[in-house]
Amino acid sequence: xxxxxxxxxxxxxxxxxxxxxxxxxxxxxxxxxxxxxxxxxxxxxxxxxxxxxxxxxxxxxxxxxxxxxxxxxxxxxxxxxxxxxxxxxxxxxxxxxxxxxxxxxxxxxxxxxxxxxxxxxxxxxxxxxxxxxxxxxxxxxxxxxxxxxxxxxxxxxxxxxxxxxxxxxxxxxxxxxxxxxxxxxxxxxxxxxxxxxxxxxxxxxxxxxxxxxxxxxxxxxxxxxxxxxxxxxxxxxxxxxxxxxxxxxxxxxxxxxxxxxxxxxxxxxxxxxxxxxxxxxxxxxxxxxxxxxxxxxxxxxxxxxxxxxxxxxxxxxxxxxxxxxxxxxxxxxxxxxxxxxxxxxxxxxxxxxxxxxxxxxxxxxxxxxxxxxxxxxxxxxxxxxxxxxxxxxxxxxxxxxxxxxxxxxxxxxxxxxxxxxxxxxxxxxxxxxxxxxxxxxxxxxxxxxxxxxxxxxxxxx
Amino acid sequence: xxxxxxxxxxxxxxxxxxxxxxxxxxxxxxxxxxxxxxxxxxxxxxxxxxxxxxxxxxxxxxxxxxxxxxxxxxxxxxxxxxxxxxxxxxxxxxxxxxxxxxxxxxxxxxxxxxxxxxxxxxxxxxxxxxxxxxxxxxxxxxxxxxxxxxxxxxxxxxxxxxxxxxxxxxxxxxxxxxxxxxxxxxxxxxxxxxxxxxxxxxxxxxxxxxxxxxxxxxxxxxxxxxxxxxxxxxxxxxxxxxxxxxxxxxxxxxxxxxxxxxxxxxxxxxxxxxxxxxxxxxxxxxxxxxxxxxxxxxxxxxxxxxxxxxxxxxxxxxxxxxxxxxxxxxxxxxxxxxxxxxxxxxxxxxxxxxxxxxxxxxxxxxxxxxxxxxxxxxxxxxxxxxxxxxxxxxxxxxxxxxxxxxxxxxxxxxxxxxxxxxxxxxxxxxxxxxxxxxxxxxxxxxxxxxxxxxxxxxxxxxxxxxxxxxxxxxxxxxxxxxxxxxxxxxx
Numbered sequence: 001x002x003x004x005x006x007x008x009x010x011x012x013x014x015x016x017x018x019x020x021x022x023x024x025x026x027x028x029x030x031x032x033x034x035x036x037x038x039x040x041x042x043x044x045x046x047x048x049x050x051x052x053x054x055x056x057x058x059x060x061x062x063x064x065x066x067x068x069x070x071x072x073x074x075x076x077x078x079x080x081x082x083x084x085x086x087x088x089x090x091x092x093x094x095x096x097x098x099x100x101x102x103x104x105x106x107x108x109x110x111x112x113x114x115x116x117x118x119x120x121x122x123x124x125x126x127x128x129x130x131x132x133x134x135x136x137x138x139x140x141x142x143x144x145x146x147x148x149x150x151x152x153x154x155x156x157x158x159x160x161x162x163x164x165x166x167x168x169x170x171x172x173x174x175x176x177x178x179x180x181x182x183x184x185x186x187x188x189x190x191x192x193x194x195x196x197x198x199x200x201x202x203x204x205x206x207x208x209x210x211x212x213x214x215x216x217x218x219x220x221x222x223x224x225x226x227x228x229x230x231x232x233x234x235x236x237x238x239x240x241x242x243x244x245x246x247x248x249x250x251x252x253x254x255x256x257x258x259x260x261x262x263x264x265x266x267x268x269x270x271x272x273x274x275x276x277x278x279x280x281x282x283x284x285x286x287x288x289x290x291x292x293x294x295x296x297x298x299x300x301x302x303x304x305x306x307x308x309x310x311x312x313x314x315x316x317x318x319x320x321x322x323x324x325x326x327x328x329x330x331x332x333x334x335x336x337x338x339x340x341x342x343x344x345x346x347x348x349x350x351x352x353x354x355x356x357x358x359x360x361x362x363x364x365x366x367x368x369x370x371x372x373x374x375x376x377x378x379x380x381x382x383x384x385x386x387x388x389x390x391x392x393x394x395x396x397x398x399x400x401x402x403x404x405x406x407x408x409x410x411x412x413x414x415x416x417x418x419x420x421x422x423x424x425x426x427x428x429x430x431x432x433x434x435x436x437x438x439x440x441x442x443x444x445x446x447x448x449x450x451x452x453x454x455x456x457x458x459x460x461x
Numbered sequence: 462x463x464x465x466x467x468x469x470x471x472x473x474x475x476x477x478x479x480x481x482x483x484x485x486x487x488x489x490x491x492x493x494x495x496x497x498x499x500x501x502x503x504x505x506x507x508x509x510x511x512x513x514x515x516x517x518x519x520x521x522x523x524x525x526x527x528x529x530x531x532x533x534x535x536x537x538x539x540x541x542x543x544x545x546x547x548x549x550x551x552x553x554x555x556x557x558x559x560x561x562x563x564x565x566x567x568x569x570x571x572x573x574x575x576x577x578x579x580x581x582x583x584x585x586x587x588x589x590x591x592x593x594x595x596x597x598x599x600x601x602x603x604x605x606x607x608x609x610x611x612x613x614x615x616x617x618x619x620x621x622x623x624x625x626x627x628x629x630x631x632x633x634x635x636x637x638x639x640x641x642x643x644x645x646x647x648x649x650x651x652x653x654x655x656x657x658x659x660x661x662x663x664x665x666x667x668x669x670x671x672x673x674x675x676x677x678x679x680x681x682x683x684x685x686x687x688x689x690x691x692x693x694x695x696x697x698x699x700x701x702x703x704x705x706x707x708x709x710x711x712x713x714x715x716x717x718x719x720x721x722x723x724x725x726x727x728x729x730x731x732x733x734x735x736x737x738x739x740x741x742x743x744x745x746x747x748x749x750x751x752x753x754x755x756x757x758x759x760x761x762x763x764x765x766x767x768x769x770x771x772x773x774x775x776x777x778x779x780x781x782x783x784x785x786x787x788x789x790x791x792x793x794x795x796x797x798x799x800x801x802x803x804x805x806x807x808x809x810x811x812x813x814x815x816x817x818x819x820x821x822x823x824x825x826x827x828x829x830x831x832x833x834x835x836x837x838x839x840x841x842x843x844x845x846x847x848x849x850x851x852x853x854x855x856x857x858x859x860x861x862x863x864x865x866x867x868x869x870x871x872x873x874x875x876x877x878x879x880x881x882x883x884x885x886x887x888x889x890x891x892x893x894x895x896x897x898x899x900x901x902x903x904x905x906x907x908x909x910x911x912x913x914x915x916x917x918x919x920x921x922x923x924x925x926x927x928x929x930x931x932x933x934x935x936x937x938x939x940x941x942x943x944x945x946x947x948x949x950x951x952x
Contacts, residue, residue, distance in 0.1 A: 307537075361611060366637070367604035376600065376644070380538060383648050391648070395641040402637050406614075406630065414618045414626055446604075452537040 003052045003061045006044035006069045007113075010076075010106040013040065014099055021095030030083055033098045034429075037077040044073040057178055058116035063458030068112040068239040071314055075232040076105045078321050081433050082328055083224050100134040101228050103127075108236030112243075117167045117177040117197075120240065124163070124200055127233060128156045131225075138222040140334050148220020155213040159203035166196025179247055191253030194244065204237035206284070207291040208265035215272075218284040219336055226280055227324035230287055231317045234294075238313050241298055242306050242459065250301045258299045259390060265292030266397040273404045279327055279337045282404060283320065286363060289401060290316055296378040296394060300385035307455045308377035314451070315362065315370035315444050322359030322437045323408075326352055329424050345412035349424035353412045355434040360405040362441050365398050370444030377448075463525025464545065464660060468518050473528050474544040474595045477512050477558065478588055480504060485584035494576035498569055501580035505561040505587065512558045519551055521936050524943040526597060526660060534598070539651075541658055543597035548940030549724060549794065550594040552933060556801045557594070557714050559918065561587045564706035566915040567809050571705055571816055572620060579620060582612035583706060590714045594721065599647045599657040606718065607640055613715070616707040617699055628695075628702035635695040639682035646678035650730070663729040664947050669737075676734035679726050680742070686719030689742070689779060690749035693772045700768035701821070705812030708764065712771050712808055713801035720778045720797055724790075728782075728944045732951035739783040746783070747876050749776035754883030758890065763811045764821050766891060767804060770847060773880060774800045774855075780877065781862035785948055789865020790941045791934055795858035798933065799846075799926060803855060806843040806919040810836070813912055817905045823891060828898025835908045837896055839916045844892045846923045848884035854926035 001008070013036050020029060048070060052061045079101065107127030114120040135149035136142070167177070170193045174182045199210060206214040218226045248254070269289030276282040294316075297309025326345070329352055330337040345353040362369035375398065383391045426434065444451065467473055484504030488497045519527060526545030534542040546554060564583055572579045589612070592605030610633060618629035651657050653667065667675070685692045696716075700708050727735045753772035760766035774796065781793030813836065814826050830837050846853035849860075859881060866874035908916070926933065 364637075366610065367607045372604070372607070376648070377538065379644070380648050380651065383645075384652055388649075391645060395645050399634070399638045399641050402634060403630075406633055410618060410626065410630065413615065414629075447535075449535050449537065452535070456537065 002047065003050045003054070005047050006040060006073060007106060007109045009040050009043050010073070010102055010109060013037070014102045014106060017095045017099035017102060021099055023095075029094050029098065030080075033080045034077070034083075037073070037080045037102075041070070041073040041077045044069045053115075055119075057180070058119045059110075059113050060115040061113055064239060064243060065113040067310065067455060067458045068235060069109050071235050071317065072105050072108050072112070072232055075228070075235060075317050075321075076101065078317075078433070079224055079228045079232070081429065082227060082321065082325055097134060097137060097222075097225070100130040101225070104130040104134070104228070105232060108233060111236045112239040114240070115179045115243070117170065117179070121160075121164065121167065121200075124204075124240075125160060127236060128160070128204075131229065131233070132156065134225055135217065135221050137225075138220070141220070141336075144220040145222070146220070148217040151213050151220075152217045155203060155210070159200045159210060162196050163198075163200030166193050166199065169193035170197060179243065182247065188251065188253050190248075191251030191257075194248060194251070194254055195257050198241065198244070201237040201241050202261070202291075204233045205241075205291040205294070206234070206288050207261055207295065208268050208288060209261070211265065211269070211288040211291070214284040214288055215281045218280040219278060223280070223324070223328045223334065223336075226283075227321060227328070230283060230320050230324065234287070234291070235313055235317060238294060238309060242309065245298055245301055245306065255299060258295055259387065262292045262295035262299060263390060263393045265289065265295070266394060267292075267400075270397050270401045270404075273401070276404070277338050277340075279330070279339055279342070282339070283323055283327070286401070286405075287320065289397065290320075290363075292397075293375065293378060293394060296382040296387070296390060299387060299390070300381045302381060302385060303456070303460045304377070304384065305381035306459045307452060308374070308381045310455050310459060311377055311444075311448070311452060312374035315374040315441070318437055318440050318444070319359040319362040319369075319371055322355050322434075322441065323363070325359075325430070325434060325437070326356040326412075329426065329430070332422075339407070339411060342408060342411040343415040344417035344421060345424075348421055349426060351426065351431060351434050352424060355438055356412055357409045358438045358441055360408045362445070364402050364405045368442060368445040370441045373445050373448045377452075463523060464529045464531075465520070465523060465525055465527040467528045467530060469514060469528070472530050473511075473515055474530055474546065477508050477515075477554070478544070478591050478595060480508050480511065481561070481584040481587040481591075485581045485588070488577055488581050488584070492577075497577040497580045498565070501565045501584055502562060504584060505558075505565050508587070509558045509562060512555060515546070515551065516555060519546075519548075519936065521548060522939060524548070524939040529597070531597075534601070538600070539656055539658075540600050541598045542601065543658055544595045544601075545597045545660075546595055548937035549721065549944075551936060552794065552798055553594045553714075553717055553721060554591055556717075556798055557587065557590045559922075560709060560713050560801070560805055563805070563809070563915040563918070564709050566911055567709070567812055568704065568706045569911060571812060575619065579616070582616050583710075585609075585612040586616070586710055590710070590718070593718050597659045599650065599659060599662070602659070603640075603644060603647060606643075607637075609715070610636055610640075613707065613711065616710075617703045620704040620707070621702040623702070624698070625702045628698040631695045632699040635685050635692070639685035639692075642678040643682035646675045649675060649678075665730075666951075667731070669733055672731040672734035673737075676727055676731040676738060679722065679731070680738070683719040683722040683727070684745075686722070687716055687775045687779060688719070688772065689745050689775070690752060690772065691745075693749065693753070696772060697765050697768040700771070700808075701762060701764045705808060705815070708808040708812070709805045712768075713805035716771065716775055717797045717801060720775065720782065720793065723779065723782055724793070724944060728948050732948040735783070735948060736785070736951055739785065742779055742783045743870075743873060746776040746780040747873070747880075749773060750780070750877060750880035751883070754880055754887065757887035758883065760887075761823055762821050763814070763823055763826065763891065763895075764808070766823075766887065767807045767811065770884065770887065771800065771804055773884065774804065774847075777859055777862045777880070781865055784862070784865035784869040785945065786865040786868045787941065787945055788861050788868060790945055791937070792858050792861025792863075792865055794937050794941065795854070795861060795926070795930060795933070799854040799858045802919050802922045802926070803843055803846045803853075806839075806916060806923070807847060809916060809919070810840045810843060813908070823894045827894050828896070828900075828902035829905070830896035832902050832905045833907045835913070839908070839920060840895070841892060842920055842923060844888045846927070848888040849881050852924070852927050854923050854930070856927060857930045
């Protein structure tokens with residue numbers, strides 16, 4: 001049973017929260033959730049070396065799945081750990097919040113192990129449905145939260161439909177729903193079918209043109225939920241993409257479409273982010289741009305590309321959550337911070353300002369942060385596979401994105417707020433988390449060897 | 462190309478790179494502003510002392526890299542932690558370690574807010590600047606090259622003048638735009654040769670098409686850093702708004718990274734493209750010399766004037782480099798050092814005045830001859846040096862550059878001649894207006910001991926390099942020859 005430990009534990013946690021949600025008040029729920037999610041992270045780390053195939057090969061526990069389970073569990077822990085809203089979440093929808101995010105993480109864990117089309121689809125839906133439920137759970141701004149929830153639901157349903165349609169094609173072409181049995185010859189139709197299947201994943205990744213939900217959903221969701229959606233589901237979706245890419249030959253159609261999506265996603269995301277005033281919308285567009293960067297690793301169809309994309313998504317998780325630290329703590333209320341709320345952050349909380357600065361520099365890709373090393377890996381892999389123009393578009397986009405990321409730093413360090421704003425008090429745990437994020441981001445920028453070796457061993461086919 | 466082991470029992474280059482960084486981290490641990498100042502001074506002085514063995518043990522007869530340190534860093538991409546210096550980088554490293562304590566001293570009183578963060582940034586700058594000159598791995602080079610952006614940005618954006626916001630942003634965007642193409646070119650080189658290790662990449666014959674694009678990507682990054690006309694517009698803004706120490710670092714070291722890059726990479730990696738595209742660079746250099754000279758004549762702000770004069774001086778550097786003559790190369794190297802010493806000193810002088818009068822306008826700082834005689838003595842010396850008065854350092858450098866330029870193309874070189882004349886005109890105008898004035902001048906405090914202490918080494922350097930440049934020339938000669946051969950061989 002040890003092979004299923006991370007999934008089983010996460011599912012157990014979900015059930016526990018579900019029971020707790022029936023109680024009127026459950027004190028210390030936040031601390032419990034942080035503790036349990038940390039335990040989940042440790043368990044998935046302990047299970048890193050597990051290998052096996054189950055349910056007739058529909059469910060595979062291999063290097064790829066185990067690495068991504070660790071990342072997902074870590075993301076869940078970080079999101080819970082960041083929680084400032086814990087105390088008031090406990091007044092309102094506390095247990096449900098934890099329950100459904102945990103369930104979503106469980107869905108993602110199943111997703112990264114799924115090796116059969118139906119299992120994959122079920123896992124994808126499981127992770128989406130729990131998010132549909134958790135999105136409207138927001139006391140302040142209920143109408144916006146509802147708007148975000150409905151948008152996510154509609155776009156999600158649409159994407160799922162397209163995915164199913166593509167799966168139908170794949171089944172018709174190969175006569176099997178098992179991934180290894182998809183004997184693909186690299187024909188155009190197969191490429192098209194794969195693209196259709198990928199639509200559901202692109203939706204999760206918020207890759208152009210499946211990105212429309214992202215800004216509204218980020219804006220409508222409560223801040224910790226937005227942090228979760230910004231990071232964790234993208235990790236899961238990337239894992240499935242990698243699994244597909246490892247199995248399929250390079251088809252011309254597939255490559256072309258990926259190329260176009262990647263270029264447009266980077267450019268569109270960055271250009272739109274330039275004009276945002278709402279911090280969360282800005283991060284949503286930044287996420288769209290980063291989905292485009294990730295495609296640089298997918299498109300090369302090589303081991304280096306797969307490792308690069310995984311490396312980058314790990315760094316992305318850390319840096320985007322670092323930026324979300326600021327989103328969470330900037331306002332006394334639980335509203336959506338605008339860029340102007342960043343003014344004077346340096347005085348209000350030097351540590352938070354520094355965390356945001358390091359995350360922002362890493363999101364641009366400036367050394368010595370992890371974002372730089374990730375981009376170097378991605379650029380190298382795509383360049384090696386011959387996509388010079390895509391690399392140049394990526395490089396131009398890096399310069400383009402500098403403006404709005406630097407603006408975050410500029411506002412928090414060089415601008416004074418209009419009124420007098422109080423100090424932001426971080427708890428000791430949040431302080432440790434901030435320091436940890438900074439340390440990890442810089443560590444991944446300077447010493448990539450350990451993680452790269454690990455990923456290389458786990459992902460190489 | 463030759464790599465020579467480190468004769469010292471410790472990692473000499475790693476030490477001088479990371480000592481300032483450890484000082485910076487230590488500053489963060491301690492509270493108190495005075496402690497931060499003292500600690501920054503101690504660490505930068507210690508670094509100066511520790512870099513002296515490099516000078517004494519450096520063998521000028523060797524053209525390869527010396528004091529080499531080579532370790533595995535990231536085998537996944539073949540990255541190495543590789544450091545080494547040759548005759549081109551050693552003088553620049555020495556300039557950096559010399560100016561760092563001076564920058565700490567000149568900020569002693571001028572910086573009153575967030576002192577710890579300021580000193581942290583200064584030491585971080587020192588680390589990355591030395592790192593740039595010592596790196597023998599392209600990715601390591603790029604990390605230092607970019608890593609310096611963040612502290613420099615903060616120096617301008619936090620402690621800068623009224624338009625700091627605009628200036629710092631412009632600085633950052635200009636530099637980063639150049640750098641991303643640098644990164645693409647570096648990756649292209651890696652894919653060509655399968656390594657990021659610079660000595661393995663240098664002096665190989667790549668096909669011309671490849672050279673052309675790599676040269677272009679490099680040249681944009683370096684031209685922005687130098688800055689060459691027409692990429693120079695970030696410089697006056699950044700200089701005017703930066704605090705004194707920031708201006709000194711910017712003028713004296715950061716700009717040199719551009720010309721260093723031209724020499725090391727455009728000559729070493731893409732000699733054929735450098736040959737073919739040299740006329741463009743030469744014309745842009747001449748335009749910069751003349752155009753910036755005229756701009757200087759009209760400036761009211763002292764810092765702005767010196768900033769534009771930097772553009773002209775750096776024009777001499779690129780002109781010397783792309784003359785492809787030994788004279789020109791030597792002159793360019795000398796000009797890099799001279800500009801570092803003289804312009805750095807001029808910025809220090811303006812900083813000293815600004816601390817007293819709180820204005821950088823020439824009109825507000827006139828009539829100093831009576832009240833600040835010591836200051837005027839130093840200021841006069843540096844102004845004279847700046848326009849290349851015989852007996853000062855710039856004279857030698859400009860002479861060499863002109864010799865090289867004339868040797869290459871007489872007609873082209875004639876166009877440079879107005880440059881030094883313009884320099885004399887604007888520097889003397891500045892000097893005249895600051896020293897003399899009709900009527901009484903309100904009393905100002907003359908130089909304090911601290912200020913004399915940090916101006917004196919630079920004054921000594923100005924005269925020493927003016928009269929006896931042979932020592933420094935001897936250090937770099939064999940390395941310069943190597944690069945010159947590379948370019949000539951590609952003809």
